[in-house]
Amino acid sequence: DSGVTQTPKHLITATGQRVTLRCSPRSGDLSVYWYQQSLDQGLQFLIQYYNGEERAKGNILERFSAQQFPDLHSELNLSSLELGDSALYFCASSVGLRNEQFFGPGTRLTVL
Amino acid sequence: EDQVTQSPEALRLQEGESSSLNCSYTVSGLRGLFWYRQDPGKGPEFLFTLYSAGEEKEKERLKATLTKKESFLHITAPKPEDSATYLCAAGGFQKLVFGTGTRLLVSP
Numbered sequence: 001d002s003g004v005t006q007t008p009k010h011l012i013t014a015t016g017q018r019v020t021l022r023c024s025p026r027s028g029d030l031s032v033y034w035y036q037q038s039l040d041q042g043l044q045f046l047i048q049y050y051n052g053e054e055r056a057k058g059n060i061l062e063r064f065s066a067q068q069f070p071d072l073h074s075e076l077n078l079s080s081l082e083l084g085d086s087a088l089y090f091c092a093s094s095v096g097l098r099n100e101q102f103f104g105p106g107t108r109l110t111v112l
Numbered sequence: 113e114d115q116v117t118q119s120p121e122a123l124r125l126q127e128g129e130s131s132s133l134n135c136s137y138t139v140s141g142l143r144g145l146f147w148y149r150q151d152p153g154k155g156p157e158f159l160f161t162l163y164s165a166g167e168e169k170e171k172e173r174l175k176a177t178l179t180k181k182e183s184f185l186h187i188t189a190p191k192p193e194d195s196a197t198y199l200c201a202a203g204g205f206q207k208l209v210f211g212t213g214t215r216l217l218v219s220p
Contacts, residue, residue, distance in 0.1 A: 002155065033208075042212040043156070043199070056207045090155050098143045098203050103155035 003027065004104035006091050012110045018079040021107045025072055025093030031055070032074040033094075033101055034066055038087040049074055050097055081111045114139045116202050118211035125218050128189045133214045135200030136182040143203040145183045147176050150197045150213065159185075159198075190218045 003026035013019055025032050034046040045058035049068035060066075063081075068074040078085060088108050092101035115138045125131055137145065144163050148156035160169045162178035169176050173194065175186040185198055197213040 002157070004155075043210040045207050045210075048207060058207060088153070092155075100144070100146055100158050100161045101208065102158055103148075105155050106153075108153070 002102040002104065004091060004093050004102055006089075006104035006107050008107060009105065010108050010110075012112065013081060014112055015081055015083060017081050017111075018077065019081065019109065021076040021078070021089055021091075021109075023074045023076070023091030023093075023104060025074070025091075026102055029093035029095055029102070030072065031094045031097060031099075031101075032068055032072070033092040034060075034074070034076050035090040035092065035103075036087050037090060037106075043090070046076070055097065078109070083111050085109065086111045114202065114209045116200055116209050116211040118198075118200050118214050120214060121212070122215040123217070125187075125190055125216070127191055127218055127220050130186070130188045130190070132187070133185040133198055133200075133216070134182060135185070135202075135211055137200075137202040137209075138181075139202040139209060145178050146201040146203065146208065147174075147183070147185055148199040148201065150199055152197075156199055187216070190216075192218045192220050194218050 005024045030051045033048045036044045046060040048056040066076045088106045090106045092103045094101045119134045147159040150156045160176040165180045199213045201208040201210045
């Protein structure tokens with residue numbers, strides 16, 4: 001158990017819908033990262049927050065957005081969902097900006 | 113552009129048959145090289161961090177080494193429970209860049 005929690009574990013929804021994924025980092029970690037992992041692709045970095053501020057952006061679609069709250073938990077919002085958005089979404093956390101990252105168990109999103 | 117390449121894509125070993133996984137990287141301003149283990153449907157599990165060429169770290173049957181251009185994960189006398197995908201990630205200035213992993217299968 002890494003200490004990073006993610007909810008929900010599974011999410012099934014329809015195309016065009018909007019969902020929110022939630023992540024609580026390890027106690028003491030200030031950085032939160034979001035990744036997408038599809039079957040045909042490796043881990044794709046989406047976005048990073050550090051102590052409430054966006055610090056780095058990867059290949060995140062405009063339909064996706066995230067934020068980190070004062071209590072350091074983070075949410076990833078996915079809107080206008082498409083079939084291709086079906087994937088595992090992982091959250092990770094680290095103490096600082098460039099330390100090793102610890103991953104949560106992931107949220108499996110299925111878009112029908 | 114920062115890049116991490118892992119080889120082989122898949123590796124099948126007999127129990128007790130030692131081998132090495134390779135991770136080559138091209139990253140501006142390397143801040144650290146990370147190894148993870150991932151089981152199907154689960155989050156990557158942190159194994160090692162290496163910061164400078166020549167550094168080595170060990171954990172049970174695994175040993176990670178780092179040169180200026182690549183890292184190796186040596187698996188000594190593997191057991192079936194070592195079967196997993198092993199991911200390498202290089203920490204650049206802004207973010208971690210992950211390789212696509214090596215799928216390891218250890219047969220009894």
